[in-house]
Amino acid sequence: xxxxxxxxxxxxxxxxxxxxxxxxxxxxxxxxxxxxxxxxxxxxxxxxxxxxxxxxxxxxxxxxxxxxxxxxxxxxxxxxxxxxxxxxxxxxxxxxxxxxxxxxxxxxxxxxxxxxxxxxxxxxxxxxxxxxxxxxxxxxxxxxxxxxxxxxxxxxxxxxxxxxxxxxxxxx
Amino acid sequence: xxxxxxxxxxxxxxxxxxxxxxxxxxxxxxxxxxxxxxxxxxxxxxxxxxxxxxxxxxxxxxxxxxxxxxxxxxxxxxxxxxxxxxxxxxxxxxxxxxxxxxxxxxxxxxxxxxxxxxxxxxxxxxxxxxxxxxxxxxxxxxxxxxxxxxxxxxxxxxxxxxxxxxx
Numbered sequence: 192x193x194x195x196x197x198x199x200x201x202x203x204x205x206x207x208x209x210x211x212x213x214x215x216x217x218x219x220x221x222x223x224x225x226x227x228x229x230x231x232x233x234x235x236x237x238x239x240x241x242x243x244x245x246x247x248x249x250x251x252x253x254x255x256x257x258x259x260x261x262x263x264x265x266x267x268x269x270x271x272x273x274x275x276x277x278x279x280x281x282x283x284x285x286x287x288x289x290x291x292x293x294x295x296x297x298x299x300x301x302x303x304x305x306x307x308x309x310x311x312x313x314x315x316x317x318x319x320x321x322x323x324x325x326x327x328x329x330x331x332x333x334x335x336x337x338x339x340x341x342x343x344x345x346x347x348x349x350x351x352x353x354x355x356x357x358x359x360x361x362x363x
Numbered sequence: 364x365x366x367x368x369x370x371x372x373x374x375x376x377x378x379x380x381x382x383x384x385x386x387x388x389x390x391x392x393x394x395x396x397x398x399x400x401x402x403x404x405x406x407x408x409x410x411x412x413x414x415x416x417x418x419x420x421x422x423x424x425x426x427x428x429x430x431x432x433x434x435x436x437x438x439x440x441x442x443x444x445x446x447x448x449x450x451x452x453x454x455x456x457x458x459x460x461x462x463x464x465x466x467x468x469x470x471x472x473x474x475x476x477x478x479x480x481x482x483x484x485x486x487x488x489x490x491x492x493x494x495x496x497x498x499x500x501x502x503x504x505x506x507x508x509x510x511x512x513x514x515x516x517x518x519x520x521x522x523x524x525x526x527x528x529x530x
Contacts, residue, residue, distance in 0.1 A: 213391060
């Protein structure tokens with residue numbers, strides 16, 4: 192029977208069982224990598240670096256996990272921070288005046304459309320619509336206010352719809 | 364496409380993606396390095412404690428120093444910044460402990476701790492990592508600085524900040 196996250200954490204913290212820590216990595220890293228990949232606009236090398244940075248921090252901070260959220264949510268917090276640090280400029284701040292990308296005459300599939308969005312829109316759509324976070328959680332994670340998160344979501348969805356509805360063949 | 368349809372499509376996207384193997388390898392290496400650092404910290408504490416105990420044994424007691432500094436003594440904190448390496452080598456731990464023992468043999472009270480790597484910052488940040496500290500008895504700031512200059516931490520690229528302990 193597979194060990195629970197709690198069992199693995201305890202095994203690592205109490206008995207320095209490094210195999211238990213790597214079992215946590217194997218269990219959660221694929222979801223964390225998918226999140227990093229989307230937050231960073233589909234750039235896999237950057238996403239891999241962000242994932243690695245996140246786990247370097249988790250090695251020393253796992254003892255701080257208090258069980259107030261699921262372990263997956265807590266771990267993803269590190270990914271969001273590492274992604275936020277990697278992107279240059281105020282891209283996770285309000286982008287209310289930033290224009291949506293120009294319409295292409297070739298339809299984009301959903302992943303590519305998502306990757307084409309401005310980073311602020313993309314972050315909120317990924318965290319809210321794909322990962323299921325509330326606006327309050329997003330506001331804390333991205334260091335914006337809830338109102339900004341809501342307006343980014345609304346504008347981001349509008350921009351995404353425009354990209355998806357462009358004429359041309361669509362692939363999924 | 365309305366919001367509900369869009370969200371439904373987004374939620375159908377794959378939730379996982381296989382990361383490159385090099386990330387797992389890096390995590391495994393960091394686990395080993397963390398384990399070695401932890402052992403080094405434990406060895407440092409043992410070395411400081413052992414040096415204090417040895418000093419106390421030689422002086423024949425476990426509390427007040429055998430010979431107090433000539434002028435009324437104050438306490439100073441020696442804050443050890445930077446100078447970190449992946450491993451705290453046995454020689455370096457012994458050197459730090461030997462320094463503490465020498466200070467103790469001079470009749471000064473001294474205690475110290477190595478700090479864990481975890482840290483939390485409130486307010487403005489600092490670039491340098493505080494590695495540990497000693498609280499030592501000294502006549503005055505000059506005396507405390509002389510003690511700090513004799514400490515091996517700067518030999519390993521570290522900085523020692525001296526602060527008087529509040530009275």
